[in-house]
Amino acid sequence: MKLALPKGRLLKDSASLLERADVGLEGYDKRSRSYRLKSSRFPGIFFKVFQERDIPIQVAIGNYDLGICGLDWVEELMARYPSGELVKLRDLGYGRSDIYVVTSGHSGVSSLEEINDRFARVRIVSEYQNMAESFARRQRLRRFSILPICGAGEVYPPESADLAIITKASAGSFASYDLVPLSRILSSNASLIANRNSLAKADLSEFLGCLQPFAAETKAGTVLPAAGEVTGVKMHAVKGPGDKVEGRPRDSEVTRLALPDGHLLKSAAEFLQKAGLNIQGYSGAPATRRLTTDLPGVTIKVIRPQDMPLQVANDNFDLAITGEDWLKDHLYRFPSSPVTEILKLGFGKVTLVAVVSQDIPARDIHELRDLVTGGYIPSLRVASEYVNIADKYARDNHLGHFKIIPTWGASEAFLPEDADLLIENTETGETLARHNLAVIDTIFESSACLIGHRDNLSHTSKKGGIERIIDIIRKGC
């Protein structure tokens, strides 16, 4: 039997639950660097730690019999694959997280029914893109775009999105970002989930029994399908576009800059200070994602670096600091995208590498290909956060029958049980070596870069403001 356990926000309460249930799990805590755990009470169970978001798919495809993760990620998978192999067993009563559809207080929309009348095309950002699409269908939005993001959804409306589908926890409070919740579409707790086939054929009863007395049921649960909340849906067209808005009117004099959070934040803050761009509040975990600077005519938002190329392509920002890795991943997916690299900034250096378990007898990519073509690995499982780079790499190297497994961090945990090849970034290679992994190919070197929208760089009214920022940033190089 195999069980997938969450990292991150659910780790502490999940560890506490398993301790109370006397599972005898060793090393399931924040300090542990091991992804594979053992239980003194259940020596036959293989426990593995994943990013929470990866768990539903791992259970659904049958790599794991049971899993613990937030109901939000279960619903996200089931919104796309409603009759898949995933079974929700029970609410575990902790890790509450409510998901809301929100809009800006300035959007002029105060209820779901007004969305179709207000926007010619509804731009929705969310980490939950399947739930967002399901919401748009149920709400019968006439025309919509869903921009997947990796987080920070609260900072997008109104300039960069009309609606955001986000957790309340992520926003801190909606009011601080001037957001209005239109509907709660899910109340999510940590959930115990199972693979349908495992439940039907394997005896999981001893482990399920030990959790039974400690997993308190709560009232949290699915609110979707949101039919009850999706009221007054219009079944016919509203005649003519009327006064609908297509995005938000923008001040063409303003230059919109996106700065990264996460591991690039500290180096980016130091770099910008060195360049002479004084930005208030851009250090450590930002208290707010809307920042100010002494420089007039500049607006600044802090978002995830992975999301920046797509945002710049959609003209939501003029300039952004991201990694070349994320720019390449974007351009491999959208070759004619208007995003272009303006400056290499030199910090945040990582190397993108192809990695296998040291147990695989391949010293380079050619030997791995021989294993695939020779039938030793009949179908190559390629795990990566960089799905488009991984896909191109597998195609370019003629890796035969392969499938890409998208991951959301801690990707090294996938090898060797749940993937054969990993496309991953590394700074020193230490983490890879510690997990018994071997680099078989270097794909490219990546560092932070300044990106922009090709059209805006030559746009008469925007050009001056953009070049002024580029000149300042260039000084830091």
Add this chain to the structure above:
Amino acid sequence: MKVPRCKGMRDLLPDDMVKFRQIEEVFRHCSIKWGYEEVRTPMLEYLHLFTATGTLTPGMLGRVYSFLDWNGWSGERVVLRPEGTIPTARLYLEDLAGDEISRLSYVGNTFTFEETGTEQRERWQCGVELIGKSQPLADVELMLLASEVLGKLRLGPLQVKLSHAGLIKALIEELGLGAAEQTQILDQVLEGNIKALGEIETQDADLKRALALLMDVTGSSPGFLKNVRMLLGNALPRFEPSLRDLASIAELLGAMDCAYQIDIASGRGFEYYTGVIFHFDISNKRVGGGGRYDDLISLVGGPSIPASGFALYIDQLMDLLKLEERPVPRILIQCQEDSATGLKSCFEVARSLRESGYIVQLDQGQKAVGDYRWLLTVSGKGLFRLTDQATGVKHELASEAEIRQAMESSG
């Protein structure tokens, strides 16, 4: 390692293609004679063509094949077309909107996801759209054209079932539900669950009686609609336009000797239907359907133009169609002289016979020759030996004219 075809997709094998082409030819022949011009829309369309206005139910939209195109960074998706009418309406609006009446026909595939993979996800259909007219005569024309196509295919007795979207929508509105519930019930009905309508409690006795009659009884004359009208009592005015429309169509069909059933419960269809909905059944198999969609053109951004259309389901028709014997006898040419000159003679006689209408193949060394009516051995000296495999008779011949004559005299 064998790579199988994608789940839910279908390979059409040679025998399937014979049936497919037969259906297509009959359909094209009839629709051209009725004045319908053939068009073809692309397989890929923008998703918002289908979400534009509630043109498809959320349930149907949840099963479309949608994805981001290579330039889809805006997050707007494209789809493999899930049905044929909406793309044709888009085509009309884009290129033909000036015409007073457009009669358009098409043959194409559609894609709808089905979870188990045991049913087809790719389906073929041939359809027509009559855009610009709203009279019952237009609907009757469509039903007669479909009947003619199905009749020429000789598949068995045809049942034409009539329902009415306007009547179903009026019933749902009359049941006193909230807007969200109305939408939900309509979606269920259009996806084939007519029982959802009958399960709603209503205090209105007239409505209850009429609803029970409409759900349970299948009418076969305008008299049935008169009975319903009587039972509706005070609720009648809301239903009057739909009932009148349906009665006109029923009367016209009767006058044309086209048998029909009024079966409101057969109302499965698309959300964009506004008037009559009709289905064609043969041997209890649904082989086609259509309806009136007077709002669709405006829903996809055009002016208010009435229209109606139907589609015949080629996959179902192929299941019912018996494979015809190969109509054209086939000839196998065997070359006796393995030289360029000898081969040239073979190719020349083959071309000449093909031009006379025969199917001619050159022997590539195959062992099984039983499929061929004729074997023609070509020597290098301009001599031919023709063997009729049906009778075993052999002919020694000296020219292509003699070959043709021998084959014609043998039938």
